[in-house]
Amino acid sequence: MTNLKPSSKALVPFVSVDHMMKLVHHVGIEEMLRGIADYIETDFKRWELFDKTPRVASHSESGVIELMPTxxxxxxxxxxVxxxxxxxxDGLQTVTAFGLLADxxxxYPVLLSEMTLxxxxxxxxxxxxxxxVxxxxNAKVMAMIGNGTQSEFQSLAMKTIVGIEEVRLYDIDPAATAKCAANLAGLGLRVTSCESAQEAMEGxxxxxxxxxDKQYATILTDNMVGAGVHINAIGGDCPGKTELAPAILHRAEIFVEYPEQTRIEGEIQQMDADHPVTEFWEVLTGAAKGRTDDKQITLFDSVGFAIEDFSALRYVRDRIADTGLFHPLDLLADPDDPRDLFGMVQRAKP
Amino acid sequence: MTNLKPSSKALVPFVSVDHMMKLVHHVGIEEMLRGIADYIETDFKRWELFDKTPRVASHSESGVIELMPTxxxxxxxxxxVxxxxxxxxDGLQTVTAFGLLADxxxxYPVLLSEMTLxxxxxxxxxxxxxxxVxxxxNAKVMAMIGNGTQSEFQSLAMKTIVGIEEVRLYDIDPAATAKCAANLAGLGLRVTSCESAQEAMEGxxxxxxxxxDKQYATILTDNMVGAGVHINAIGGDCPGKTELAPAILHRAEIFVEYPEQTRIEGEIQQMDADHPVTEFWEVLTGAAKGRTDDKQITLFDSVGFAIEDFSALRYVRDRIADTGLFHPLDLLADPDDPRDLFGMVQRAKP
Known part of the structure; x- marks a missing residue:
């Protein structure tokens, strides 16, 4: 007798937004941030064996849709994304995402997952x-400039992975700062809401x-940034979108994920194409130096790279195995005889 | 009170394999083939306004995984795919696929669908x-060489769209021919199983x-192909994989989907990079000539292009609206306040 139900090969585990939120609460958000960081570190240390390509972007007047494979x-x-x-x-997210792992x-796909969260x-x-790194x-204080979607996640990750004890919030919209401060209350950080970026950066x-904003913005001017700090620049992440004055870039040691992509999308799109940068994975393997001096300004010009998503999806795949936080999705046609797709359709006739 | 259920913006219609099979039976397979062909024709006629890029391929020893955006x-x-x-x-499909449409x-994604079928x-x-075209x-007879997954679909599409009345089947594996012949029985075609490619091509x-097979194969040699035929070459579709002897290509008028991709993947990978080809969409718009002579050999060197998938997904999106043949999938995080993703997660705490 022909089995009309999809076989196990046809079913792909799907992690919905609801599942991902449950996974966060099941694992604990700080533990999950540490776990994902460990997976990213593992993958960055084996950087050279990855297939790497700049993301494939489709630009329009209103934004961009990208595919990031590795x-x-x-x-x-x-x-x-x-x-x-x-x-x-319009009441929508600026960034939504989903992702996939395949064998x-x-x-054959082996995981489909929401990736906005x-x-x-x-x-x-x-x-x-x-x-x-x-x-x-002994960094204990972080200024968090821009208090949107990323701000609470950044703050908690810096607490649990770096040991930050205080975050100093600033946003041009006080309502965003109030939202971030309220969300962080009771989570173990000293939270200070500030009136200016300058005030947020004190200490x-x-x-x-x-x-x-998608425009050449100058969130940080040269005179605002003193010696001996680490700048974690997240928002400059597509062509035409930057946050730092070029003078800061000239004073800083710049670390990037994948230069081919960062030179197009990151803060360094403002610099000459041969401006020296260090690939961060080389710091992890010891092939390049990180911070060499307390007085240095180190800058992580972050645009996000496919390997980080790959690591995060690997983490999710490993964690859902024991929690069952997924649905089996009937995504793949899997006839009994692989050459008989047509017969499978015919046998499904009502 | 906070609504913890996903909003309609968060839900993406998902067409499973089961839904797709139900849609085929609801519409009727021949009607569906004609409908999809109409959507493809519409999109080919507005070819120039599409964002086109060769597919993004990740090759391995065992095969290839590709993303095809447009x-x-x-x-x-x-x-x-x-x-x-x-x-x-291993009892698996050689090709599996799924696809997505977004606004x-x-x-925001608006459709996720199985695409193997x-x-x-x-x-x-x-x-x-x-x-x-x-x-x-008045072509009435088709030779179908290779009786795998595509063979029945090709036969029925040629029947309903071109008016083919007889298909002559050949495969190096007689079991594949038997499967194809059995599946086509009673569907309105005269089906003749043949012992050789030469015999299949008679008339x-x-x-x-x-x-x-992924290798330079010669399914058709030069002496097998007479004048006044149309060759529909489907299987030569990736680097190193071809089916026709180069001498046939020299005798034929060659039509392709997207030359930038076909020169890498199609039969014409065997030819000089400037070997003349015609883009098929130009025949539809009248910008280029199609067949000009009964004695010509026309060759469609088909590798599959992203716009065809786009058209097929558009067709499915339009047809599921009135059939309900989809599940709403909780794929996108959609907090009440789009900047408050963290708050959404916190409020979902059990």
Whole structure:
């Protein structure tokens, strides 16, 4: 008798937004940020074996839709992500995402997952992993400039991975600061709401900028940034979108994920194409130096790279196995005889 | 009170394999092939306004995983598809696929769909659309060489769109021919099983080749192909994979989808990089000539292009609206305040 139900090969585990939120609460958000950072560190240390390509972007007047693929030779992954700064005005997210892992040997997908939330987690985990390595020793205070979607995730990741004890919030919209402060209340950080970026940076060893306008903005001017800090620049992440005055870039040691992509999308799009930068993975493997001096300004010019998504998806895949936080999705046609797709359709006739 | 259920913006219609099979039976397979061909024809006629890019391929020893994006400025679409010739030996499909449509203005996905079955339908619909334009007038007989997954879809599409009355089947594996013949029984075609490719081609005005080996194969040699035929070459679709002897290519008028991709993946990878080809969409708009002579050999060197998937997904989106053949999938995080993703997670705490 023909079995008309999809076989196990046809079913792909799907992690919905609801599942991802349950996973966050099941694991604990700080533990999950640490776990994702560990997976990213593991993958950055084997950077050279990955298939790397700049993201494939489709630009329009209102924003961009991107596909970010990579592979370590055993597993293939990609993320779909959009960036539409004006979405907020319509009550929509500026960034939504989902992602997939597949088995390289067979090409069959093995995980489909929401990644709007997971991207927020992996971005914060990456920032904190980098800051743990590059920030001045015993950094305890972070300025958080831009208090939108990323701000709470950044703050908690810096707390749990770097040991930050105080975040100093600033946003041009006080309502955003109030939202961030309220969300962080009771989570173990001293939270100070500030009236200006300058005030937020008082006493901060780490300065995180994460603002959303798609234009050449200058969130930090040269005179605002003193010696001996680590700048974690998140918001300059597509062509035409930057946050730092070029003079700061000239004073800083610049660390990037994947130069081919960062030179197009990051803060360094303002610099000459051969301006020296260090690939962060080389700091992790010891092939390049990180911070060499307490007085240095280190800058992580972060635009987000496919390997970070790959690591985050690997983490989710490993964690859902024991929690059951997924649905089996009937995504793949899987006839009994692989050459008999037509017969499968015929046998499904009502 | 906070509503913890996903909003309608967060839910993406998902068409499973089961839904797609139900849609095929609801619409009728021939009607669906004609409908998809109409959508492809519409999109080919507005070819120039599409964002076009060769597919993004990740090759491995066992196969390839590809992303095929495109956009018409209003809608963005992409397909994930693998090609793993040795999968059949493991009881898996050589090709599986799924695809997505998104709203360009917001970047939000609007449809996620299985595409293993849909790819089979759109490939056959494309072949038949092209053959309707290029094949000799009153073509009634098709040779179907390679009797795998595509063979029945190709046969039915050629019947309903071109008016083919007889298919002559040949495969190096007689079991594949027997499967194809059994599946086509009673569907309105005269089906003749043959012992050789030569025999299958007797009296055929259309010759479809669709074999799966990833190697330079010669399914058709020069002396096998007479004048006044249309060759529909499907199986030569990735680097190193071809089916036709170069001498045939020299005698034929060659029509392609997107030359930038076909020169890498199609039969013409065997030819000089400037070997003349005609883009098929130009024949539809009248910008280029199709068949000009009954004695000509026309060749459609088909590798599959993103716009065909885009058209097929558009067709599915339009047809599921009134049939309800989809699940709403909780794919996108959609907090009440778009900047408050963290708060949404906190409020979901059990």
């Amino acid at each position: 592979s370590d030779g055993d597993i293939y992954g990609f993320k779909y 959009n960036g539409h700064p004006s979405n907020t005005a 390289v040997a067979s090409g 997971l991207t927020a987690l992996r971005t914060a985990a990456t920032s904190a992993l980098v800051a743990r 590059l920030a001045p020793k 901060a060893q780490i300065i995180t900028t994460c603002t959303a | 956009s018409d400025g209003d809608i963005y679409g992409f397909k994930y 693998n090609g793993h010739p040795s999968n059949t030996a 360009v203005a917001s970047g 849909l790819t089979a339908l759109r490939t056959a619909a494309t072949s038949a659309l092209v053959a309707r 290029l094949a000799p007038k 055929a005005q259309i010759i479809t080749t669709c074999t799966a």
